[in-house]
Amino acid sequence: MGLIFKDDLHNEFGTWPLAYIPYGGADFGEVAAVARAVGEGDDSAFYDAWVKAADRLAAEGQALATRGRTVSARELFLRASCFYSASYHPLYGKPVDPRLVAAFRKQIDAFNKGLALRDPPVAPLRIPFEGASLPAYFIPAVGHESAVRPLVICTNGYDASVTDMYFASVVAVTARGYHCLVFDGPGQGEMLIEHSTALRPDWEAVIRSVVDFALTISIVDPTRIALSGWSLGGYLAPRAASGEHRLGAYSRSWPVEHGLGPSSLLHKAGSARRGRSKSRRDRSTAPRADVAGHHPQPQTAVDHCPARILGERRRKPSRLSTLHRNVHNGPPGCTHSLPDADHARRRRSAGGQRADLLRCAALPQRTHSIQFG
Numbered sequence: 001m002g003l004i005f006k007d008d009l010h011n012e013f014g015t016w017p018l019a020y021i022p023y024g025g026a027d028f029g030e031v032a033a034v035a036r037a038v039g040e041g042d043d044s045a046f047y048d049a050w051v052k053a054a055d056r057l058a059a060e061g062q063a064l065a066t067r068g069r070t071v072s073a074r075e076l077f078l079r080a081s082c083f084y085s086a087s088y089h090p091l092y093g094k095p096v097d098p099r100l101v102a103a104f105r106k107q108i109d110a111f112n113k114g115l116a117l118r119d120p121p122v123a124p125l126r127i128p129f130e131g132a133s134l135p136a137y138f139i140p141a142v143g144h145e146s147a148v149r150p151l152v153i154c155t156n157g158y159d160a161s162v163t164d165m166y167f168a169s170v171v172a173v174t175a176r177g178y179h180c181l182v183f184d185g186p187g188q189g190e191m192l193i194e195h196s197t198a199l200r201p202d203w204e205a206v207i208r209s210v211v212d213f214a215l216t217i218s219i220v221d222p223t224r225i226a227l228s229g230w231s232l233g234g235y236l237a238p239r240a241a242s243g244e245h246r247l248g249a250y251s252r253s254w255p256v257e258h259g260l261g262p263s264s265l266l267h268k269a270g271s272a273r274r275g276r277s278k279s280r281r282d283r284s285t286a287p288r289a290d291v292a293g294h295h296p297q298p299q300t301a302v303d304h305c306p307a308r309i310l311g312e313r314r315r316k317p318s319r320l321s322t323l324h325r326n327v328h329n330g331p332p333g334c335t336h337s338l339p340d341a342d343h344a345r346r347r348r349s350a351g352g353q354r355a356d357l358l359r360c361a362a363l364p365q366r367t368h369s370i371q372f373g
Contacts, residue, residue, distance in 0.1 A: 030083075058077060070117050077110045081107045135189065155183075157231025162183065185236075204239060238252055
């Protein structure tokens with residue numbers, strides 16, 4: 001029995017939008033209404049309830065946009081994109097459910113319409129990558145849309161997309177004076193759902209192309225570029241930082257499941273988490289990376305790049321939290337503690353924590369101390 005949704009798996013995915021309430025992703029009453037509509041229903045009922053709510057928001061947004069109500073229309077489109085995104089997570093698996101693809105396309109359409117109503121408008125971009133391209137969005141800092149500012153690059157995990165990164169990071173980051181670049185990499189979002197592109201362990205190769213692209217944007221400060229990763233991105237970010245020396249700092253928050261070492265992270269990326277019922281669609285065969293045989297060990301310690309680690313303090317250090325401190329250390333003198341999640345939320349939202357990241361990058365290398373927690 002979940003907190004809001006009756007099914008535990010539905011509750012896990014259906015409560016994601018609650019974290020986005022401060023950033024315009026949802027209202028609590030809307031999420032509760034979806035939960036009531038799902039009731040004792042199955043994954044199809046979960047999908048239908050979210051899509052119905054999202055369709056309503058998108059239709060209201062379109063009506064207001066036609067009448068020139070730009071701000072309200074933008075907010076409705078963005079909320080609709082969040083709701084479409086919430087609808088399909090239980091459907092991940094092979095063969096790919098056509099409803100997943102349909103909802104994703106509606107999600108991106110609503111997201112693009114919402115961003116187009118920003119001032120100035122934000123348009124979808126493509127980052128060249130190994131003969132193909134990655135979808136991306138560059139969102140300038142609020143109040144500094146034409147100024148040269150530091151940049152935060154946000155990298156995702158396994159089953160989220162650019163929409164989640166927008167509400168989880170972009171809104172808070174840009175409100176605090178940083179430009180932000182979000183993208184779907186191999187095995188994520190569009191690249192996974194539309195192109196069946198596999199997830200890959202060598203994330204430094206991905207971020208290298210993203211940084212190359214970022215440096216073509218005239219209002220990006222090339223000396224202050226940071227990388228922020230969450231979920232599985234909590235491993236991908238330091239892996240990328242170990243091989244991309246143009247990054248001035250990185251952060252990792254909500255790292256992958258406790259107890260997983262780096263050699264097993266990507267192997268387990270598609271498997272059921274937290275004891276999900278095996279009767280569910282087989283997420284272990286979802287359209288994702290075929291990483292069998294890959295052992296993506298971290299490279300040498302990231303001693304060129306200050307680090308901020310956001311996670312959960314445990315009474316006994318797990319193998320992964322030990323790895324955080326011993327393998328992915330920042331510069332000498334940089335101390336890492338893993339604050340309790342509730343404590344972190346009381347002090348500052350996760351988006352706000354990421355947003356202060358570049359204070360590190362502005363300091364002289366190898367001479368500073370950072371205390372977290």
